[in-house]
Amino acid sequence: MIANLPFIAVAVLIGIGFAMVLLKRNMIKMIMGLGILEAAVNLFLVSLGYREGGIAPIFTSAPEGVEMVMPTVQALTLTNIVIGVATTALMLSFVMLIYKKYGTVNANEMRRLKE
Amino acid sequence: MNADVLLANLPALLIAVPLFGAFLTPVIGRFLSSIRDAWVILASFVSSLVAILLAAQVYAKGTIVYVFGAAPGVGTIPADSGGIPIRILFTIDGFGALMLISAAIVSFAVILYLTLSQSKRSYRSEFYALYLLLTAGIFGMVSTGDMFNFFVFLEINSLAASALIAYHRNGGLAAEGALKYLIVNTVGALMILFAIGLLYAQYNSLNMAVIASQLTLTSLNILALVLFIAGLGTKAGAVPFHFATPDAYSVAPSGITALMIVASQAGLYGMFRILFSVYGHVFTSETVGWVVIILGVLSMFIGVTMAIPQKDIKRLLSYHAVSQTGYMLLGVGVALAVLGDIALTDAFGRMAMEGGLFHIINHAMYKGLLFLAVGAVIYRTGVWNLNEMGGLGHKMKWTMIFFLIGALAIAGIPPFNGFASKLMIYESTFAFNPAIAVIAMVVSILTLASFMKVFHSVFMGPQLPEYEKVREVPKRMLAGMAILAFFVVAFGLVPDLVVNTLVAPAADALLNQGQYIASVLGGGL
Numbered sequence: 169m170i171a172n173l174p175f176i177a178v179a180v181l182i183g184i185g186f187a188m189v190l191l192k193r194n195m196i197k198m199i200m201g202l203g204i205l206e207a208a209v210n211l212f213l214v215s216l217g218y219r220e221g222g223i224a225p226i227f228t229s230a231p232e233g234v235e236m237v238m239p240t241v242q243a244l245t246l247t248n249i250v251i252g253v254a255t256t257a258l259m260l261s262f263v264m265l266i267y268k269k270y271g272t273v274n275a276n277e278m279r280r281l282k283e
Numbered sequence: 284m285n286a287d288v289l290l291a292n293l294p295a296l297l298i299a300v301p302l303f304g305a306f307l308t309p310v311i312g313r314f315l316s317s318i319r320d321a322w323v324i325l326a327s328f329v330s331s332l333v334a335i336l337l338a339a340q341v342y343a344k345g346t347i348v349y350v351f352g353a354a355p356g357v358g359t360i361p362a363d364s365g366g367i368p369i370r371i372l373f374t375i376d377g378f379g380a381l382m383l384i385s386a387a388i389v390s391f392a393v394i395l396y397l398t399l400s401q402s403k404r405s406y407r408s409e410f411y412a413l414y415l416l417l418t419a420g421i422f423g424m425v426s427t428g429d430m431f432n433f434f435v436f437l438e439i440n441s442l443a444a445s446a447l448i449a450y451h452r453n454g455g456l457a458a459e460g461a462l463k464y465l466i467v468n469t470v471g472a473l474m475i476l477f478a479i480g481l482l483y484a485q486y487n488s489l490n491m492a493v494i495a496s497q498l499t500l501t502s503l504n505i506l507a508l509v510l511f512i513a514g515l516g517t518k519a520g521a522v523p524f525h526f527a528t529p530d531a532y533s534v535a536p537s538g539i540t541a542l543m544i545v546a547s548q549a550g551l552y553g554m555f556r557i558l559f560s561v562y563g564h565v566f567t568s569e570t571v572g573w574v575v576i577i578l579g580v581l582s583m584f585i586g587v588t589m590a591i592p593q594k595d596i597k598r599l600l601s602y603h604a605v606s607q608t609g610y611m612l613l614g615v616g617v618a619l620a621v622l623g624d625i626a627l628t629d630a631f632g633r634m635a636m637e638g639g640l641f642h643i644i645n646h647a648m649y650k651g652l653l654f655l656a657v658g659a660v661i662y663r664t665g666v667w668n669l670n671e672m673g674g675l676g677h678k679m680k681w682t683m684i685f686f687l688i689g690a691l692a693i694a695g696i697p698p699f700n701g702f703a704s705k706l707m708i709y710e711s712t713f714a715f716n717p718a719i720a721v722i723a724m725v726v727s728i729l730t731l732a733s734f735m736k737v738f739h740s741v742f743m744g745p746q747l748p749e750y751e752k753v754r755e756v757p758k759r760m761l762a763g764m765a766i767l768a769f770f771v772v773a774f775g776l777v778p779d780l781v782v783n784t785l786v787a788p789a790a791d792a793l794l795n796q797g798q799y800i801a802s803v804l805g806g807g808l
């Protein structure tokens with residue numbers, strides 16, 4: 169049970185993130201929901217690489233017979249964090265442009281593209 | 284540095300050339316702004332040339348497996364790695380080569396057009412830099428053999444595309460479209476990353492071929508497959524993930540929309556790669572094939588019915604892009620549904636697949652051409668609304684001809700390329716299930732009706748007084764359209780040749796999953 173705790177947290181966070189993206193009308197909150205979704209995926213990746221009692225994955229100074237945590241998923245997570253920062257920054261600057269034009273960050277009050 | 288070294292490292296150059304061009308563009312724009320346009324065209328030309336050379340090598344020699352960071356002579360699986368390919372691999376087979384060719388042609392034709400159509404706008408250096416980044420993202424997506432690498436290129440693709448949509452903004456509309464596009468694509472990309480995590484947890488590898496060789500149909504893998512289809516369907520803009528596509532396509536500069544067609548098809552590439560090369564051998568039922576077919580039929584039908592009432596000319600074309608994506612999904616879905624049955628695959632499955640893949644490259648050409656022609660009209664008139672246009676054929680003869688070629692091709696009229704691929708899809712789906720073929724033909728007729736309306740209201744009729752001063756667009760914009768029109772006509776005139784030389788190897792690459800795995804795990808090189 170306790171070993172599965174991170175995965176339960178992942179499921180809960182994904183639920184919260186999706187709900188925020190789909191239900192919130194405030195665009196800043198939608199982007200925050202995306203941030204939570206991204207954090208959930210990152211947590212999932214990191215907890216995949218966790219090994220009980222594992223040490224840092226540095227081969228040269230590793231004592232004999234000790235397990236290491238997996239470094240690949242940590243590298244993936246780091247990459248995803250960087251991508252997430254770029255995405256969030258770009259989305260927030262779009263919201264800024266929209267706010268300048270329409271004076272609102274509510275998705276319903278924007279002039280609809282469809283007309 | 285001789286030619287052999289360059290040829291051997293083409294897959295690395297495929298990414299390096301557009302990236303190098305992109306990062307140098309703002310520098311050149313700052314200090315030598317007079318030659319900036321020439322530099323961008325040169326960078327785009329060289330990267331397209333690299334892509335075409337690479338595709339030619341694939342067609343001549345078979346699948347290319349390129350190991351990044353390895354000395355020459357080191358195979359994909361180093362001796363000390365315990366039988367796992369540990370480096371990042373580029374695996375380019377026939378299907379990847381087909382996508383490379385279509386991306387190369389469109390990206391070069393569009394940059395010729397863009398350097399003039401955006402010439403009155405400000406901050407163009409960064410705009411062209413983003414354009415080259417988008418090209419690099421597309422090239423990367425269609426040639427990588429590594430799951431996580433694929434995700435990174437997907438994000439480069441989405442970020443560059445959404446920045447380009449809103450770059451030369453049209454009030455708040457462009458930001459609105461770009462934000463929608465980016466949010467939807469980010470959710471899709473995170474789903475894909477989650478699915479990659481699920482696969483990595485079980486098989487300890489990110490390499491597609493390694494995962495494919497060990498894959499079984501567990502419930503976790505089915506979940507991963509669902510996430511992959513949803514995420515990549517979002518990127519491809521197929522129904523029911525299509526909400527952002529028309530908004531984003533209709534507000535982007537026209538040249539950018541033409542390239543975004545190819546960018547969205549890279550999502551289709553990913554979906555087919557996952558379905559066939561990774562999951563291919565575990566499907567024993569028709570279920571997944573039917574899912575893809577239903578997505579395709581829905582895309583076709585909803586896309587075209589939404590397109591008909593549109594007044595905004597680019598929005599109309601964008602809905603047609605959704606509709607045409609349905610044809611590709613339909614063709615490949617039929618092949619997927621009969622994948623386990625060799626007799627049926629030989630009877631019509633392979634033909635459906637070839638039709639679907641042929642339609643991918645055809646759609647990139649004619650829809651690119653249509654967007655460029657419509658962009659030329661907007662460039663000269665500044666009007667987007669169909670009802671306000673009219674009589675432009677008197678002044679813009681070449682644009683009218685190019686639009687007509689594109690319109691006839693998308694409606695599936697011989698002898699243009701849309702006819703060739705649609706005919707293959709009709710014939711093969713008719714053998715599979717006649718009802719679906721009938722729907723496909725009805726959609727084609729609706730497409731024809733819709734384009735006749737557009738053509739008539741834009742180019743025909745008496746000359747309107749407000750368009751008295753409209754002139755033909757400059758020659759370089761026409762050259763961009765002419766390149767695409769050439770391929771639309773050429774592919775339509777000799778479809779057998781194109782199918783046999785370009786499309787059949789792509790279909791083989793997808794149908795023959797063992798070959799894909801063996802090309803990587805067999806030591807590569």
